Amino acid sequence: MKVVDTIQSLREHLNDFKKSGKTVGFIPTMGFLHEGHQSLFKKARETADVVVASVFVNPTQFGPNEDFDSYPRDFEHDQKLAEKAGVDILFHPEVSEIYSDEDMIQLTVTDRTDVLCGKSRPGHFDGVVTILTKLFNIVGPNYVFFGKKDAQQVAVVNGLISTFHFPITLIPCETVREFDGLAKSSRNVKLSGDERQEAVHLSKALKIGQDLILSGERSSEKVKKAVTDYLSDHLKLGKVDYIEVMSYPQLKEEDHIEHTQIIALAVFYEKARLIDNVIVEIA
Ligand code: PAF
Helix, strand or coil: CEEECCHHHHHHHHHHHHHCCCCEEEEEECCCCCHHHHHHHHHHHHHCCEEEEEECCCHHHCCCCCCCCCCCCCHHHHHHHHHHCCCCEEECCCHHHHCCCCCCCCCCCCCCCCCHHHHCCCCHHHHHHHHHHHHHHHHCCCEEEEEHHHHHHHHHHHHHHHHCCCCCEEEEECCCECCCCCECCHHHHHCCHHHHHHCHHHHHHHHHHHHHHHCCCCEHHHHHHHHHHHHHHHCCCCEEEEEEEEECCCCCCCCECCCCEEEEEEEECCCCEEEEEEEECCC
């Protein structure tokens, strides 16, 4: 695996592959890699000839009171994990390599962001599309891989690719789960023993909503109520931030369900806020 920190050296390495007609799969990350990322690397390995990953904690997607400075970083660990997972080129630039004082254009996302997690993080997705536009231009991938756990991010990336006609195929990858269904997250370690046991009910609640839709229920209100009731019966420690049933990837509430839906939820525990979702295809 090659580790590069400049745009020029990344392009030099990639040009040789591209000239020989090889396809490029790209996984952008903010590092502190875990099994979720590993599964994206694996999918990329199966799909593309060359696998490129980036590790870059992107300042523009953090709000002024958010944790950019304390965001966990461990590049040595990231290198080992990426190499083991078959990444060919790991791009690890400094902030100054990506952002310059001469930058003069800002991207603003105008849809799909005033709901779910975007509602409480104004400007977050503007930063995400800005960095992704830069990285897509730098890497020039054929495929990009994103985890469905961040389903709103996948919906926004889908809009970014279609808005700017990037010749890129977006491959959303399944959420990796613990043995009992809890979605894997670096935040799970912040749960107390009791919170961890209780958190199993998040995916169970989603499954109840999913089964209702699959068995023909078309009232989004009823689906939302079933998920809400289940969680209020089973959560003693966690506090629900939101439970939403929406069209996907448009992220609009539909009274009568007609299109693919996302059931998404977020729950606060003492030291961690957990998110999870399920996407239900309507036949
Ligand atoms: O999901 C993330 O880790 C980040 O939002 C991304 C896509 C790497 C952009 O900085």
